[in-house]
Amino acid sequence: MEALKKCGYNEVVECPYNKSHLILKTRIQKHLIQCRKSYPNQEKSTCPFNTTHLINKKEFSYHVEICPDRASFDLYKYKIDSRPYSSENENFDENMDEPNSTIDEQPVEDWSNDNVPSYNPQQYCNKLPLLRTKVGGTPSEKRAFREAQREVFKQNQKN
Template sequence: MSRQLLGADASDLTQQGYEDVVQCPYEKAHQIMAFRMQTHLYKCRKNHKDLKYTKCPFNQLHDIPEQELKIHMVNCPDRETFDRYKYCISTSSAAFAPEVESNAVPSVQLTYGLNDEDNETWDSGYKVRAYNPRAYAARTNVIRKATGMTPSEKRAFREAERQRFHEGGRRYKVQPSE
């Protein structure tokens, strides 16, 4: 982008939100906002199928020529994050351990599966019938839909529903409160 098109010099670009501009690995002229880079790379890969680029195993936004992949894997800035995860390396002692106050409540250790003396079983006891939504809807004042029926079955279903609502209206009349 030229300064004339933007109407500002380089110092004004950071004020306008252009501080996260990244260069495309396929076309050096492409200057992309960092949050749009993944979408741009998808489009640029289609246009440059002849170039032999591979993705970095540490960051999918890094497209590197196949010859330079080994060098990049050693020097990749995102490798540190991967190594920290893989080898559980902490950068500082306070990074993962919160400060404990002197009047704090001591933590409780939960032991699952260590106490085999517990004979509690949730399967014994009450026998409960399985829930049948069709039977429940037939008993209550719920509008049901006739699906998967022939036209004559639908007519019969609608007539049965009218009868059910007519009888249900008499059964479930609400008494006005005084």
């Protein structure tokens, strides 16, 4: 091994199955595919980055180094670590919500922009508890609903 290093082959690693196998780092993956066939019935460990990776325990530390899912895991961890900013963001969001909530409290009635004759809306609604519950529906349904409202309104006026 020393001789190999002196020759500039310092990217040599020991095979996890047999220390006498000195393999170039660039070749170790290919070697492991071949070499693990000679060492069946190995103890297995589950990869911490991807539970579908079942790794021979002897290869475990090597796999953790080169696992393709490690990059996304590191990214995920980084996002968690950068969370201290979120408390500031929450305060900011609360301030932003205030004007919105007051707008939401404004009553928005379906027929407010229509040509319905002027009247006291509260009084009108109290007379029509059933019709008042009708919301949504297709445009034609809404039109029919408004027509019905006008009819009932006229009837109430006569009474």
